[in-house]
Amino acid sequence: MLSALLLIPFLSGIACYFTASDRLRRQIPVAAALANLAVVGMIWARGGELPGGEWIGVDSLSLLFLVINGILFTASAVYAAGYLEQHRREYDANRWLSREAIFTGTLLVFLATMTLAIVSRHPGIFWMAIEATTLTSAPLISFQRSNRSLEAAWKYLLICSVGIALALIGVIALAVSADFSPALNNLPITFSMLIANAGALQPVWLKAAFVFILVGFGTKMGLAPLHNWLPDAHSEAPSPVSAILSGALLNCAFLGILRINTVLVHAGLGEFSNQLLLALGIFSMFLAGGFILMQADFKRLLAYSSVEHMGILAVALAAGTATHAGGMLHALNHSLTKGMLFLVAGNILAAFHTKSTRDISGLVRTMPLTGVLWIAGFLAICGVPPFGVFVSEFTILAGLAAGERWIVMALFLGALGIIFVGMARIVIPMAYGTPGESGPADGATRWWSAAPPLVLCILVLVLGLYIPPPLYRLIEASARVIGVN
Amino acid sequence: MPIQVSIALLLLINLHLLGTSRLNALIRAVAWQAFLICALGALVNRDVLEWHGWLVIVTMVIVKSIVLPMLMRRALRETAVRREIEPLLGYAASLFAGIILLAVSMWGAWRLPLPNAIDPLMIGSAFFTFGVGLLLIVSRIKAITQAIGYLIMENGIYLFGLAAAAGQPLIIEMGVLLDVFVGVFIMGIMVFNINREFEHIDTHQLAILKD
Numbered sequence: 001m002l003s004a005l006l007l008i009p010f011l012s013g014i015a016c017y018f019t020a021s022d023r024l025r026r027q028i029p030v031a032a033a034l035a036n037l038a039v040v041g042m043i044w045a046r047g048g049e050l051p052g053g054e055w056i057g058v059d060s061l062s063l064l065f066l067v068i069n070g071i072l073f074t075a076s077a078v079y080a081a082g083y084l085e086q087h088r089r090e091y092d093a094n095r096w097l098s099r100e101a102i103f104t105g106t107l108l109v110f111l112a113t114m115t116l117a118i119v120s121r122h123p124g125i126f127w128m129a130i131e132a133t134t135l136t137s138a139p140l141i142s143f144q145r146s147n148r149s150l151e152a153a154w155k156y157l158l159i160c161s162v163g164i165a166l167a168l169i170g171v172i173a174l175a176v177s178a179d180f181s182p183a184l185n186n187l188p189i190t191f192s193m194l195i196a197n198a199g200a201l202q203p204v205w206l207k208a209a210f211v212f213i214l215v216g217f218g219t220k221m222g223l224a225p226l227h228n229w230l231p232d233a234h235s236e237a238p239s240p241v242s243a244i245l246s247g248a249l250l251n252c253a254f255l256g257i258l259r260i261n262t263v264l265v266h267a268g269l270g271e272f273s274n275q276l277l278l279a280l281g282i283f284s285m286f287l288a289g290g291f292i293l294m295q296a297d298f299k300r301l302l303a304y305s306s307v308e309h310m311g312i313l314a315v316a317l318a319a320g321t322a323t324h325a326g327g328m329l330h331a332l333n334h335s336l337t338k339g340m341l342f343l344v345a346g347n348i349l350a351a352f353h354t355k356s357t358r359d360i361s362g363l364v365r366t367m368p369l370t371g372v373l374w375i376a377g378f379l380a381i382c383g384v385p386p387f388g389v390f391v392s393e394f395t396i397l398a399g400l401a402a403g404e405r406w407i408v409m410a411l412f413l414g415a416l417g418i419i420f421v422g423m424a425r426i427v428i429p430m431a432y433g434t435p436g437e438s439g440p441a442d443g444a445t446r447w448w449s450a451a452p453p454l455v456l457c458i459l460v461l462v463l464g465l466y467i468p469p470p471l472y473r474l475i476e477a478s479a480r481v482i483g484v485n
Numbered sequence: 486m487p488i489q490v491s492i493a494l495l496l497l498i499n500l501h502l503l504g505t506s507r508l509n510a511l512i513r514a515v516a517w518q519a520f521l522i523c524a525l526g527a528l529v530n531r532d533v534l535e536w537h538g539w540l541v542i543v544t545m546v547i548v549k550s551i552v553l554p555m556l557m558r559r560a561l562r563e564t565a566v567r568r569e570i571e572p573l574l575g576y577a578a579s580l581f582a583g584i585i586l587l588a589v590s591m592w593g594a595w596r597l598p599l600p601n602a603i604d605p606l607m608i609g610s611a612f613f614t615f616g617v618g619l620l621l622i623v624s625r626i627k628a629i630t631q632a633i634g635y636l637i638m639e640n641g642i643y644l645f646g647l648a649a650a651a652g653q654p655l656i657i658e659m660g661v662l663l664d665v666f667v668g669v670f671i672m673g674i675m676v677f678n679i680n681r682e683f684e685h686i687d688t689h690q691l692a693i694l695k696d
Contacts, residue, residue: 124656131662135669150677161635161666162622168642175650179600189653204598
């Protein structure tokens with residue numbers, strides 16, 4: 001089952017490279033995404049754990065992230081099929097290894113690398129998977145081959161490759177910290193081995209490892225001040241790719257930080273690692289707030305909102321066991337909401353051919369469904385009830401209150417307030433207001449562009465009203481994996 | 486004794502890298518640096534290395550000091566760049582920064598608690614090499630110099646891995662994967678004609694490429 005999880009996207013990706021028919025090829029990611037979702041569902045139905053081996057395996061935490069990835073990728077794959085149909089090039093049609101074939105195939109291989117990151121149980125394997133995600137996502141970002149998308153992809157590669165090099169130093173330092181104790185000398189340094197023997201690890205090296213890994217994977221996760229690549233990549237990539245980058249890739253990097261943090265907590269260095277995470281998290285929230293206030297590009301707006309939500313996840317991880325469940329629920333809610341918002345943004349971009357917020361107004365009147373989804377997405381991402389993000393942010397706040405972290409709580413609420421005002425100032429005129437003279441060039445709503453964000457929106461709404469018991473148990477179980485029991 | 490000589494040479498090469506503006510000289514120095522580091526790795530671990538360890542080291546020499554420098558020279562010819570003309574940090578200042586970096590790396594390496602078998606001199610040199618690479622990436626403008634800087638940084642990590650984590654061959658071998666990035670950078674420079682900052686990419690040329 002574990003190998004099906006990795007092989008389905010990988011092999012279907014390879015198949016895409018060598019499929020000549022455009023029509024057939026566009027269906028492959030959708031089919032693979034559904035198959036992937038089915039496998040994840042089967043793992044969940046069978047209890048949700050696959051011990052696997054030394055290198056890969058599924059625990060509750062992996063399963064939660066697999067579920068998030070599966071849903072988001074399916075939505076994006078449906079959307080991408082239509083997107084590619086709209087952006088087809090006659091001279092490049094129906095050829096194998098055409099630009100479109102490479103895009104489609106790489107999208108699936110990218111899913112395989114993210115899945116590998118989620119199921120890895122060894123920091124080394126995790127590191128390799130994250131490096132592979134960087135390499136496979138760069139050509140997706142530069143798909144349009146415009147100057148700006150090439151620049152964004154180059155910046156992404158350069159910044160994230162330095163981050164990954166730093167993370168490798170962290171992984172080596174982790175190995176050195178285990179080298180001090182003769183008993184651990186030749187054991188493979190899996191996450192579970194490190195947690196079980198946390199007390200025997202050399203603390204100075206363990207701290208150094210954490211700092212390097214935090215900076216390295218933090219770059220990938222988009223924690224400020226290491227987030228520089230993120231707004232460019234997210235705004236220049238095709239919208240279905242932006243949705244996956246923001247909703248799935250950032251989570252994968254977060255997972256690595258999370259697992260290393262657990263090792264430090266077990267080694268009694270939790271205070272050190274949590275303070276660092278907390279500082280980066282709060283800083284990310286405020287920095288995102290500042291950039292959102294003066295944003296003039298709606299895809300960059302969403303990108304900075306992702307920086308904010310990664311900050312929230314870092315805070316939820318760092319503030320103690322009371323906030324862990326809220327944080328895990330928030331990862332799910334953020335991914336679904338942000339995926340939906342990026343897909344809606346893609347529809348707006350396709351209709352107006354501009355990313356400038358000032359040139360767009362009266363969406364609700366000219367494109368009713370898109371306009372309503374845009375407003376709903378805005379309310380959802382800002383944590384307005386009855387959407388899911390409200391529940392998860394409220395749970396995190398309740399956790400902060402239970403831990404008597406009043407200062408953190410005040411800063412957290414302050415940042416949320418700034419971001420709400422900043423986003424409202426941009427989103428509301430876009431949706432309401434009088435339609436400008438330059439109305440949408442192409443306002444037609446197609447089922448492939450409307451259905452995926454609509455379904456995601458309904459999911460976020462449902463999560464705000466009712467959390468199904470199996471999901472509740474999964475979140476509790478994954479919070480237990482992080483926490484000290 | 487050969488270890489100390491190699492380390493001294495490595496430190497000199499690092500300082501040379503910071504002070505030179507000619508890109509050809511930079512590439513030659515990086516190739517020698519990679520060779521020295523692989524030789525050091527082989528010397529230090531010669532008793533514990535098994536056959537696949539030797540295979541990795543030989544592969545590293547081929548990739549880092551033959552294949553990648555050759556590709557870089559080709560990229561250089563195709564983009565007709567000779568020198569790094571306007572670095573953000575001047576050459577004298579870079580050298581000065583390098584000497585401070587050397588002092589800090591060595592001081593740090595001696596202060597770190599180390600398992601018995603590990604030589605702090607090696608760890609310090611690894612930190613220093615890494616720092617030199619990072620310095621080149623942030624203080625130079627040309628894309629090719631940044632790719633060279635990345636290769637230097639990676640050499641530092643490889644030395645660190647060889648010196649510190651000999652018991653975990655998997656992790657040392659993972660370093661090979663970083664070379665893929667250097668390859669991708671060079672490809673980007675050649676295929677998309679990425680030269681330096683991005684205003685310089687000519688859309689006309691991209692259209693010629695016919696995607």
